[in-house]
Amino acid sequence: MGAHPHGDGKMTDVRTMGFTDVRATNLAVVLRHLRTNGPSSRAAIAASTGLNKATVSSLTSDLIDQRLLRETGASGNRIGRPGTALTLDGSAFAAIGLQVAADRITALAVDFAGDQLLLWHRAFTSPPEAAGPGRAISAIIALAQRAATRVRQQGRSVLGLTIAVPGLVDDRGMVRLSPALGWSDVDLRGPVAGSLRQPDLVVTVSHQAILAALAERQRAALAEDNLVVVTGAAGIEAGIVVDGRPLHGARGFTGQIGRLTLGPAGSPTLHDLAGIEPLARRALPGFDPESLTDLGPSVEQISVLARSGDAGVLAALRDTGRHLGQGLAILANLADPSVIVLGDHYATLAEWLIPPAEAELAGHTPAPGGVRVVASELGLHAAALGGALSHLDRVDHGRSIPVTA
Amino acid sequence: MGAHPHGDGKMTDVRTMGFTDVRATNLAVVLRHLRTNGPSSRAAIAASTGLNKATVSSLTSDLIDQRLLRETGASGNRIGRPGTALTLDGSAFAAIGLQVAADRITALAVDFAGDQLLLWHRAFTSPPEAAGPGRAISAIIALAQRAATRVRQQGRSVLGLTIAVPGLVDDRGMVRLSPALGWSDVDLRGPVAGSLRQPDLVVTVSHQAILAALAERQRAALAEDNLVVVTGAAGIEAGIVVDGRPLHGARGFTGQIGRLTLGPAGSPTLHDLAGIEPLARRALPGFDPESLTDLGPSVEQISVLARSGDAGVLAALRDTGRHLGQGLAILANLADPSVIVLGDHYATLAEWLIPPAEAELAGHTPAPGGVRVVASELGLHAAALGGALSHLDRVDHGRSIPVTA
Known part of the structure; x- marks a missing residue:
């Protein structure tokens, strides 16, 4: 984080310049x-x-x-x-990304030069569906306000704020369906934008896996035009970039890989076979998904046991990796990426998941050349980073040049 | 076909204009x-x-x-x-599409106004893999030359020629792998271009399902930015258009939907479960795939039996439709199309396949709104049409404005 070297405390407005x-x-x-x-x-x-x-x-x-x-x-x-x-120059402008998961909210801000200004995690349990999303939205608003206030106190204007959520998000930023959060038809953009008291501030809500893909592509080794990020969290989702463009689709509902199945309704899905929670259920005898507030400690425990050579845990990881590889093969056969990035909790377990996944992938893809499978190096907040970077990207492409007052 | 109303027999050259x-x-x-x-x-x-x-x-x-x-x-x-x-004005220029399938080659030409000038089918059996692709390439060259000659005799210059093939085609037009044709690493573009004796003629080789998607999008009712064409022939392939662009991928190897499976290598694939040949095997007791030269008559026979109420055939169609719907659900969950078009032999059987496919699709896609499933109206030569239209499209987008000599 750190104090800003050039901040002079003077507030600036974000407006679009009147350039041709x-x-x-x-x-x-x-x-x-x-x-x-x-x-x-x-x-x-x-x-x-x-x-x-x-x-x-x-x-x-x-x-x-x-x-x-x-x-x-x-x-x-x-x-x-x-x-x-x-x-x-990072002194005048910043952008904020919020990432909402089933077990935490993350806020991240970067200045215009791309340097990270803040990274906050807040424990969070999405209330039961019957309770409605009100308390969750309040928690998100509180964190968004705190992050915006901090950025402004450092003398920077906020270029924009993007909220990354799992599930189906439509073009207007409405969360149509998010099983991970227990939400359907929740307007997240409106209340957050309204709370930030800056009418011209661009607030967007987007699919977390697409934003994670945007963040991964900033890594030099992954600056690929054809890249898929597969995020393993409460669900499995894919952020798919083909020919340099993230797939958006007719309604914004792409990358729902966790639901894949080749059988009648009710057959095991990819999530049932390769999800993080089913893995924890199998690998950790005491695991109780009902009392779950955060998958992180369970994932850490699995990695410690695997490192100690626990045969049962290693077998569960191999099995998960094999099934995951079958899902990756579907992505590879449909979208032809040159690299697939395992993100979120999959990254923590990547050393055990990648070998069986790659073997399965090779067996299911006839295409010469194949595809690299790598672990994300961006941690559990890749989507928050992607959300913040999306606003710098907007400036870098001339869609909005901010002007200081 | 018909004589051209404006042809004056004068040959014209195709060159790019020196415009800014x-x-x-x-x-x-x-x-x-x-x-x-x-x-x-x-x-x-x-x-x-x-x-x-x-x-x-x-x-x-x-x-x-x-x-x-x-x-x-x-x-x-x-x-x-x-x-x-x-x-x-269709009088000066034309474009040619060739479509190579396991059982036939089709040549189609349209003039610059989009009117069809010729449509020829030629029976064709891809020689056994051991024999090499030489004879097949000779047959393709002969048909390409005949089509180009006919177009020129009518006084038109050829803007370009595109060959549609099933399987994996790389950026340079090399057919890397085509199980339907029994080909691997076959240079089709070079020999065909060399045979046409017009060095500046643009000859391309492309994935047949992508070209079929291009053709379908010309239909007013299907002018959608998010559309998938699923072609059922010797294999099952998808031409996927997302956000107005056909998915090309890292190497051009997208849409290989027939290989989808969620199981270890060797598990039934979508083609095993929903392919045309497995359907014929099940629906027609006398069906012998070894002696197969053309799937068309078998598909016709299935449709005649279904119309007569044959219970076994109807059950086989229901089963195929259900499995096909599971494959369409995977496409819908990954690419979020607004419409899926059943093409090639699937179109002939669409009235029996669509109801069970739609039911399965609805059960597997949580997204509100859903997706339309329709039958192609372009017959078995949609990819040839798409190949020809791709050259008009090139002119319409200013990438190549032809100039008469």
């Missing part, structure tokens, strides 16, 4: 260059983007005025004489 | 307007596209010179006084 489309496009080109390549001189930006030097000077001057860029002492460009380098 | 990007984009806007809306006056084009009238006059003048548009007598615009309407 071409200018917004070019500003975005400069931002994306710096996001991808790190600190660069004006000459290096011109050489790499094809914009002429005068245009780059004018664009970067505007971006410095808007506190989206700042000058650093030395150029990152090693060729030629050292010049003044430009880098993304 | 902006001009190519605007030319494409005009073409797309006419493709979607039918004959329109210059004023109507200007009003609908936002281009000013002088620009529209200049663009349409170029397009008339290039024989991509022509004037018709009366305007299709009913408002205001009748003016001269413009319509797409």
